[in-house]
Amino acid sequence: MICSRRARWCAVALLLAAGLCGCLPGGDSQADEEREPHFLMGRKLTQQMDYTGAVDAYEQALLVNPQSAPAHFELAWLYEVKQNDPAAAIYHYKRFLKLAPGSGNADTAREHINNCKLELAKTASAIAPISASAQRDLENLLQENRDLKAQLAQWQAFYAAHPISNNTPAPPPPAASNNPVAPNPTVSQPRAASSHDNSNSAPVSDNHSSPPAPARTHTVASGETMAAIARKYGVSVPALQNANPQVEPRRMRPGTVLNIPAS
Numbered sequence: 001m002i003c004s005r006r007a008r009w010c011a012v013a014l015l016l017a018a019g020l021c022g023c024l025p026g027g028d029s030q031a032d033e034e035r036e037p038h039f040l041m042g043r044k045l046t047q048q049m050d051y052t053g054a055v056d057a058y059e060q061a062l063l064v065n066p067q068s069a070p071a072h073f074e075l076a077w078l079y080e081v082k083q084n085d086p087a088a089a090i091y092h093y094k095r096f097l098k099l100a101p102g103s104g105n106a107d108t109a110r111e112h113i114n115n116c117k118l119e120l121a122k123t124a125s126a127i128a129p130i131s132a133s134a135q136r137d138l139e140n141l142l143q144e145n146r147d148l149k150a151q152l153a154q155w156q157a158f159y160a161a162h163p164i165s166n167n168t169p170a171p172p173p174p175a176a177s178n179n180p181v182a183p184n185p186t187v188s189q190p191r192a193a194s195s196h197d198n199s200n201s202a203p204v205s206d207n208h209s210s211p212p213a214p215a216r217t218h219t220v221a222s223g224e225t226m227a228a229i230a231r232k233y234g235v236s237v238p239a240l241q242n243a244n245p246q247v248e249p250r251r252m253r254p255g256t257v258l259n260i261p262a263s
Contacts, residue, residue, distance in 0.1 A: 030100075033068045036061050042074060051082040051223065052250055069100035073109065082223040086116035086123075216260035220252050234263045 033039065042057035055078050061071040076092035079085040093109045093116070100106065218229055226249040230240045241249060243261040 030070060033061075033065060034070050036064060036068070036071075038064060039068070039071055039074075042071070046074070046078070049222070050253075051078055052252065054078055055083065056250065067099055069096050069103065072096040072099065073105060076109070076112065080112060080116055083225055084223055084228050085225065086119040090116045090120075218258045218260055220254055220256040220258060222254045224252070224254075225249075226252065229258060233260050235261055 038057050038061035042054045042061060045051075045054035045057055055075065058071045058075045058078070061068055062075070065071070072092045072095040076089045076096060079092065080089035090113055093113045096103070097106055097109050103109075216233070218233070220229070226240060227237055230237045233240075239261045240258065241247075243259045247256060247258065
């Protein structure tokens with residue numbers, strides 16, 4: 001009888017010790033992970049809409065504790081929604097499910113994994129070969145866009161070289177046609193006849209070279225990455241970085257203007 005009582009008291013003492021040491025199952029480990037300084041910084045930067053900084057903070061939290069399920073979940077959401085990187089989002093969602101399969105966010109993570117897989121499928125289909133007719137239409141649109149940009153640049157150069165005074169009428173705009181031809185700014189335009197013209201005046205000629213092709217730029221939108229912008233313009237990431245040495249890829253902010261190199 002005495003031995004039975006002692007055994008019960010020993011069991012109670014062991015349970016109390018385990019509880020004090022935080023060894024009981026269902027402890028407050030998740031709350032401890034969410035109080036980690038880098039994790040807290042990630043939440044703060046997310047609230048401030050500094051999503052690139054938030055990604056860095058959560059990555060630091062995982063360096064401190066690679067088993068942090070909340071950090072994996074927050075990173076997955078940022079990569080999916082703000083960084084447009086579904087592959088990275090899938091990785092972190094799966095890590096979250098492995099570390100916290102019974103979490104209340106488990107079903108949400110599985111749903112988001114399916115959404116990310118659909119986005120990856122769309123990307124794969126976008127780079128697949130298209131029909132010949134669709135390819136021709138695309139090439140025609142691209143050529144028309146280049147022609148319009150070149151025409152606009154030449155008009156701008158022409159008016160910059162021929163400022164319009166109060167006494168000189170503006171030259172008429174080019175006639176609209178299906179195949180617009182850009183004006184040649186190297187050819188001087190005739191001036192309107194005036195009673196004050198001097199017949200002995202020497203003719204004025206303009207020697208202006210053709211304007212260079214307009215440089216391409218891109219204004220960074222919220223959530224865009226250097227890789228996504230490079231894919232959009234068909235250039236490599238290193239070429240885009242070399243054209244913008246002053247921009248830190250992981251620190252880009254919305255509104256940053258990038259120079260797009262020639263493809």
